[in-house]
Amino acid sequence: MARNEIITTSGTHNVLAIGTVIKGDICAEEDFRIDGTIEGDITCKGKIIIGAQSSITGNIECTNIEMMGKVTGNICCTNNIILRASANLNGEIKSQTIEIEPGAIFSGTCSMLTE
Template sequence: MFNKSEKIEEKRTIAVEQTDTSNVISKETRITGDIQALGNIRIEGSVDGTIYSKGRVVIGEVSVIKGNITSVEAEISGKVEGEVTCTEILFLRRSAIISGNITTQKLVVENGAVFNGKCQMNTNAMVVSKSEDKNEQRGKQSATG
C-alpha cells in the first residue's frame, strides 16, 4: 500500500509535530513525578519531580518546582529548588528564586532575581533524556564488567 518514501515522510511529519507542540500545566495543577517532553513546556502550577525538555521550559511567577530542570532554553519567574541545566540560554526574571546550581551557555538575570548556588557557563551543557541517560549507564556497566 505505502512505499518506503511515503512511510519515511509520514514519520518525519510526526516528529515535526511532536517537537512543535507546547504543553501547559495550569495554576491549579500539581504534578508529583518526572516530566519528559520533546516540545515546549509552560508550568504555572507546581511540580515535585524532574523536568526534561528538548525545547523551551517556562516557569510562571507562582510556580514551585522541586526538582531538576534540563532543557535547551528556560525562562524562570517562579521558585525552583534544584539544578537548572540549559544548552543554550537561561532567563531569570525579577521574581525568580533559584536554590541550586546552574549550568548554561548564556545567562540573563533581571534585577531582583535571587540565585543561591554555583553557576557554570560553558558550551558543553548537555540535554540528556532519561532513556538516553539509562542507555549510557548500561553501556558503561557492560564495558566495565
C-alpha cells in the first residue's frame, strides 16, 4: 500500500465512465470515481477520484479527493486533497491537508480548515 493512499470504509462506490457527460448537480453517499465530464456541483460524503481524462466545472464538497484531471471550481474537503502531477485546478481550496505533486497546475487560493 502506498503511503499516500487514503483508505475508505465504504464497500461500494459510484463510477462515471469516460465519454459520459452530466449537466446538473450530483449528491453521493458513497465513494465516487469520475472519468467523464460534469457541469454542476458535486457533494459526496466519501472519497472522490477525478481521473486524468475527466473535466469538472462546478464546486465540490467531499471528505477526501484525489485529482488527476481538470476542475474549474472551488473544493471544500474535510480531510485531504491530493493533486497528482496531471491535475489542473482553477479555484479555491479549503481542506485540512493538501498534497501537490510536481507538475500539477493550481491557480487559486488555499485555506486550511481546523478541526
